[in-house]
Amino acid sequence: MPEGGWGMEAMGVGSRHFWTGGMLPRARSKYYALRRTSYTFVLAVAAAYAWRWTESGSKSGGEASMNIEVSPEPIMQLGLAFWGSKTLLSAVELGVFTELVKGPRDADELGSALGLHPRSVPDFLDALVALGMLDRDGDQYRNTPSTDLFLDRTKPSYLGGMLEMANARLYSFWGSLTDGLRTGQPQNEVKTGGDFFGVLYQDPDRLTQFLHAMTGISMGAAHAIAEKFPWKRYKTVIDIGTAEGCVPVQVALRHDHVTGGGFDLPAVEPIFSKYVAASGLSDRLIFHPGDFFADALPSADVFIMGHILHDWTLDEKMILLEKAYAALPREGALVVYETIIDDDRRQNAFGLLMSLNMLIETPGGFDYTGADCSSWMQKVGFRETYVEHLAGPDSMVVGIK
Numbered sequence: 001m002p003e004g005g006w007g008m009e010a011m012g013v014g015s016r017h018f019w020t021g022g023m024l025p026r027a028r029s030k031y032y033a034l035r036r037t038s039y040t041f042v043l044a045v046a047a048a049y050a051w052r053w054t055e056s057g058s059k060s061g062g063e064a065s066m067n068i069e070v071s072p073e074p075i076m077q078l079g080l081a082f083w084g085s086k087t088l089l090s091a092v093e094l095g096v097f098t099e100l101v102k103g104p105r106d107a108d109e110l111g112s113a114l115g116l117h118p119r120s121v122p123d124f125l126d127a128l129v130a131l132g133m134l135d136r137d138g139d140q141y142r143n144t145p146s147t148d149l150f151l152d153r154t155k156p157s158y159l160g161g162m163l164e165m166a167n168a169r170l171y172s173f174w175g176s177l178t179d180g181l182r183t184g185q186p187q188n189e190v191k192t193g194g195d196f197f198g199v200l201y202q203d204p205d206r207l208t209q210f211l212h213a214m215t216g217i218s219m220g221a222a223h224a225i226a227e228k229f230p231w232k233r234y235k236t237v238i239d240i241g242t243a244e245g246c247v248p249v250q251v252a253l254r255h256d257h258v259t260g261g262g263f264d265l266p267a268v269e270p271i272f273s274k275y276v277a278a279s280g281l282s283d284r285l286i287f288h289p290g291d292f293f294a295d296a297l298p299s300a301d302v303f304i305m306g307h308i309l310h311d312w313t314l315d316e317k318m319i320l321l322e323k324a325y326a327a328l329p330r331e332g333a334l335v336v337y338e339t340i341i342d343d344d345r346r347q348n349a350f351g352l353l354m355s356l357n358m359l360i361e362t363p364g365g366f367d368y369t370g371a372d373c374s375s376w377m378q379k380v381g382f383r384e385t386y387v388e389h390l391a392g393p394d395s396m397v398v399g400i401k
Contacts, residue, residue: 084131089167091128092160097143097151104140161213169196173360180359187360201267211271214243218306220391221337222250225304228388229335229398231255238263238300240292240324241308244275245285248304252281260300261286292320297327304335309373310354313364322380325401332401334377340387340395341369350393373397 091097094114099105105113111121125141128134135142143152150159169188176187189196200206225247235257239248242262252258262272266289276285288298293316297303303324309317324334339351355367370387374397377385382399389395 084127086167086171087124087127087131088133089163089171091124091133092151092163093167095153096128096134097147097160098153100134100141100143101148101152101154104137104142106139107141110141158212159216159219161209162216165210165213170357170360174357177356177360180356184359186363190363201265204267204270207267208271211243211268214307215246215275218243218246219250221306221394221396222247224390224394225335225337225396226250226254228390229302229333229396231258233331234258234301234333236260236300237302237304238288238298239304239306240264240297240320241305242272242287243268245272245287246275247306248285249276249279249281252284253279259284260302261288261298263288263290263292263298265289265291292323297323299327299329300332301329302333302335303328304337306337309336310338310358310367311362311365316364318376318380321376321399325377325380325382325399328401330401334382334399334401335396336373336377336399337390337394337396338367339393340373340397341367343369343371345369348393354393370395370397374399 094116096110096114099110099113107121107125108118110125111118116124125134126136129136129141133144133147135144149155149157151163152158153160173187176191179185180187185191188194200210229251231251231254237248237251237258237260239245239260239262242248242264245262248260248262252260262268262285264272264287269287269289272287273282276282276287290296292308305320305324309320312320321334328334339348339354341351341355342348345352351367358365358367374385374387377397377399382401384400385397387395387397
């Protein structure tokens with residue numbers, strides 16, 4: 001039997017009777033007889049049958065028959081993946097990882113510090129161990145190196161802001177995905193008359209948290225752009241929709257000759273300026289306030305648009321690309337980075353799911369392939385385009401004027 005969490009032994013069902021071959025009719029009979037028993041046991045039995053399910057067939061030309069074994073494990077793991085996801089999101093919400101920075105704790109100590117009911121503590125913490133989010137030595141729980149670095153709220157490397165937003169907003173909105181698929185309409189606050197982004201930009205504290213979350217999801221791409229793009233050919237850069245400014249900061253830290261800044265709505269300016277000052281770059285990177293649909297873009301040799309185009313319809317995407325092209329000098333470059341979907345639309349599951357997230361969050365936004373973006377760039381006038389992988393699910397599409 002293949003290793004995995006859905007086999008008979010893993011589920012505590014040990015009868016070898018179910019493992020004999022040629023039992024499909026009896027398997028069906030037993031399956032229907034078990035419908036009234038516990039759901040867990042039914043899953044265990046169904047999984048056990050599937051492990052042994054083989055199909056025999058003959059290749060063309062009279063070649064030898066072949067057996068194909070199939071397993072339900074990927075189906076069940078994906079279908080119930082929200083169990084593990086919500087366990088992590090709740091841990092971030094509760095501050096588990098920040099609390100453990102103070103030192104290892106046993107279950108009683110950690111549960112008490114977090115205000116958890118005693119019944120929930122052992123399974124909650126041990127589930128985080130099994131998911132690879134915590135380590136345990138004896139009865140002492142501690143962070144893993146990754147969760148210590150990325151999920152401690154006191155560290156500048158904290159990436160939990162995005163997870164906090166996912167927990168507070170996206171988790172419940174994705175529960176309405178089926179409605180979105182049927183209607184094509186957003187399933188976020190708009191559904192009940194709210195305006196998340198309108199409210200967000202009027203609340204400095206929430207805006208700071210949100211923009212920091214954007215820094216978290218962009219940092220890997222920012223490092224890769226600073227390393228992979230040929231900056232020696234260029235002197236100035238403007239990051240359009242810059243948020244805190246992590247991309248121009250990483251570029252400027254890596255390349256002393258580059259100056260520029262970021263372009264975003266006016267409410268972002270103090271947050272950008274604080275972030276840039278913390279990196280000692282206030283003399284090289286400045287903020288340009290504006291609306292990228294309504295206002296002219298600042299001058300620069302290179303424009304960057306990260307996680308911007310996917311928010312908009314195709315017509316709106318084209319408007320932004322046309323504006324960038326018009327504002328760039330000859331030989332200037334536009335760098336668009338997103339969770340670019342592979343051209344065959346089979347491999348970058350994160351990019352495809354991000355596009356579904358745009359269905360949840362926007363009236364007409366969608367993610368796209370590298371070939372899509374290259375064709376749009378060429379349509380507005382860019383003479384050369386190329387696609388290059390950055391980090392994780394992110395890639396960049398570069399257009400040269």
